[in-house]
Amino acid sequence: MDDSRKAAFARALEHWRDVFVFAQQWVRDRGAAEDLAQDAFLRLLASDRPLDDARSLRPLLFAIVRNLVRSRARRHTLPTLDLATEELATDRLVEGASANESPHGISVLREECSSLRDALESMRPSWRAALYLADGLGCSYAEIAESLDSTEDVVRTTLHRARDRVRSAMAVAVAKRSKGLR
Amino acid sequence: MSAHDDANSKNVGLDEVRRALLAHYDAERSHAPDPPHALLRVSARAEATANRSRLGVVVLLAAAVVASISLWPRLRADASPAAVIARAARDYLALEDARLRVTVDSHALELLEGLLDDSAPGATPKPVHFSSRLRVDVARPDRFIVWIEEGSAGGAESAPIAGCDGQRLWTYDPDHRVAHLLEVGAPESGSEFDVTTFLTFDFVRQLEAENGRYEIVEIEATDDPASGRGEVRKFRLKKKDDVEPIAPWMWNRATVTIDAATENIVSAEVVLRLGPVPLATARLEVIETNLGLKAEHFAVSNRLPAETRFVTLAGPAAAQGAMPALSSHAIRAAGDLDSLSDADYVFVRTGLRFAELESVLRRSIISTKTAYGLKVSAVEPDSPAERAGIERGDIVMKWAGAPLETTHQLAKTLRQRATASEAALELSRYAATSILSRRPWKSLEVRLVPRPE
Numbered sequence: 178m179d180d181s182r183k184a185a186f187a188r189a190l191e192h193w194r195d196v197f198v199f200a201q202q203w204v205r206d207r208g209a210a211e212d213l214a215q216d217a218f219l220r221l222l223a224s225d226r227p228l229d230d231a232r233s234l235r236p237l238l239f240a241i242v243r244n245l246v247r248s249r250a251r252r253h254t255l256p257t258l259d260l261a262t263e264e265l266a267t268d269r270l271v272e273g274a275s276a277n278e279s280p281h282g283i284s285v286l287r288e289e290c291s292s293l294r295d296a297l298e299s300m301r302p303s304w305r306a307a308l309y310l311a312d313g314l315g316c317s318y319a320e321i322a323e324s325l326d327s328t329e330d331v332v333r334t335t336l337h338r339a340r341d342r343v344r345s346a347m348a349v350a351v352a353k354r355s356k357g358l359r
Numbered sequence: 360m361s362a363h364d365d366a367n368s369k370n371v372g373l374d375e376v377r378r379a380l381l382a383h384y385d386a387e388r389s390h391a392p393d394p395p396h397a398l399l400r401v402s403a404r405a406e407a408t409a410n411r412s413r414l415g416v417v418v419l420l421a422a423a424v425v426a427s428i429s430l431w432p433r434l435r436a437d438a439s440p441a442a443v444i445a446r447a448a449r450d451y452l453a454l455e456d457a458r459l460r461v462t463v464d465s466h467a468l469e470l471l472e473g474l475l476d477d478s479a480p481g482a483t484p485k486p487v488h489f490s491s492r493l494r495v496d497v498a499r500p501d502r503f504i505v506w507i508e509e510g511s512a513g514g515a516e517s518a519p520i521a522g523c524d525g526q527r528l529w530t531y532d533p534d535h536r537v538a539h540l541l542e543v544g545a546p547e548s549g550s551e552f553d554v555t556t557f558l559t560f561d562f563v564r565q566l567e568a569e570n571g572r573y574e575i576v577e578i579e580a581t582d583d584p585a586s587g588r589g590e591v592r593k594f595r596l597k598k599k600d601d602v603e604p605i606a607p608w609m610w611n612r613a614t615v616t617i618d619a620a621t622e623n624i625v626s627a628e629v630v631l632r633l634g635p636v637p638l639a640t641a642r643l644e645v646i647e648t649n650l651g652l653k654a655e656h657f658a659v660s661n662r663l664p665a666e667t668r669f670v671t672l673a674g675p676a677a678a679q680g681a682m683p684a685l686s687s688h689a690i691r692a693a694g695d696l697d698s699l700s701d702a703d704y705v706f707v708r709t710g711l712r713f714a715e716l717e718s719v720l721r722r723s724i725i726s727t728k729t730a731y732g733l734k735v736s737a738v739e740p741d742s743p744a745e746r747a748g749i750e751r752g753d754i755v756m757k758w759a760g761a762p763l764e765t766t767h768q769l770a771k772t773l774r775q776r777a778t779a780s781e782a783a784l785e786l787s788r789y790a791a792t793s794i795l796s797r798r799p800w801k802s803l804e805v806r807l808v809p810r811p812e
Contacts, residue, residue: 194391198384207392215395247698293379301695312377313384344371347379 185228189221189238192231195314196238199324202305203246205298217241239310239324246302296346304339311336687739687810696812701770708773708809710742711735711749713766731762732787733769747807749786756802757785777812 193214200213217238221228228234297305303325310316310324311332318329325332687707696704706712714736732754738744749755755763759782763769786803 190394193394194388197391198387201387211392293383303695303697308380309384312380340373340376343380344376348371
């Protein structure tokens, strides 16, 4: 592999965290997500595709992850749920807010995070992935459709349903906060 | 959603949802691990690395060997295979100490031992010895197999873990029994290829599971009225879309024998190859209604050392030749119905598994009268299919009035009807009562109510 391709691959690695979190939307297990993400980058490297346009590689990497997930599901390699990852993410959110929040506020914040987490866990993996691309990375409908091998219309519907589910789950926690309940 | 919930949800605007999600994802991203050293090393940004897993080591070694070997014509005269591999191992495995010994015999190299720098960057390196040996069989500069040997010299077991067949570089993951391809060289969508050079170890099972992904475009078959047997010599496949090939084991040539009277596959003989290297011949026999391998039928090639055993090939699953044993409820509980293969989707909705490849091969025998129809290879207990009275071995000729040819076709029909609407099926059931029976097949009509989605 020549030096220019190595350098281009190094730039592509800037998408590592985005790809890892995307993989985590599918398999919900840190180790499995890391394996998927590493596999995706290896396959990209081994392909003939030019790596110069780093920006265009991100949807391709997402698509490779999605294909890997599908092929492993066919072989009955079932994803596992690792709650530790989710709880850690909640802890970090709460830590960040704790300087400005009362103990009651922190408790409600935890409940909101927990509701959000439960809503995400109850969703299909494809919904979680679409939500992450839209609201986590700010991708366009076209980019999301390309990453998920879908159409923009289906993406719009999926996002609407997924956000509605999050909204319903969070509504209970918000109502409690407005009433000052623990 | 209740009215109470509905009222509550009006308190949460879309902006608030998005903010909450963004915060959640930011937290996930901040908790994400750094890129693994294997990737950093390839990108040439690496510092002294520690490889995390043996498989990662082998992947890089195999990739390095291919990369080095691809430069073969430009290497100097002293760049023997041993020297090339030793240099690649040093470069890609970060083997800091020159304690590589590479020996060469007539067609194999052996990497005896090496040191792996397993320390954190910046710390004093603490050498770690390999717990296994790696052996490389080199048939040609661009064709090789990497074996790993574990255990002591007297009781060592070896298994292939990576290889290159001139087109594809693969690794073998014994936990998943599949290969990870690092080079794209497999047939592309729309390409046609002679199955005699591309069949894989799990070929029949895989094709049964991957309905609709391959189609048979040409068959060479003969019919021998004297013996009452038909024989499919070979067939050509066309790959419909870009799927990932699975196992590295390849059948060089498969001769499939089908009994023209019962229209069952009787047996198949294959020459088993590992990459480009012919290793063994095997005879497959029918187990249930699927082809399976029995260990005792292997004849091991004398190209390999005597202590080599095909332990992974003759594992329990291979010996039984069984289809995956997950129930439809387990498959359904795994999640997304949209991501299921056609075969799994049909199984979840109806409790039926089909021997699709066998059905296609059967239809190719000149003497067969069935132009279409899928043979049932399994009926799940307590399923809609069992309640309809379908039995294993039945051929489903028509589904809701339409001739049935592929599982993909059936899956498409079922996906369009997510609810449980009754379908009329036309079956053929083999019912010969003696060898003199002139009408061995009888027609049946049954009604099946699929499970709702």
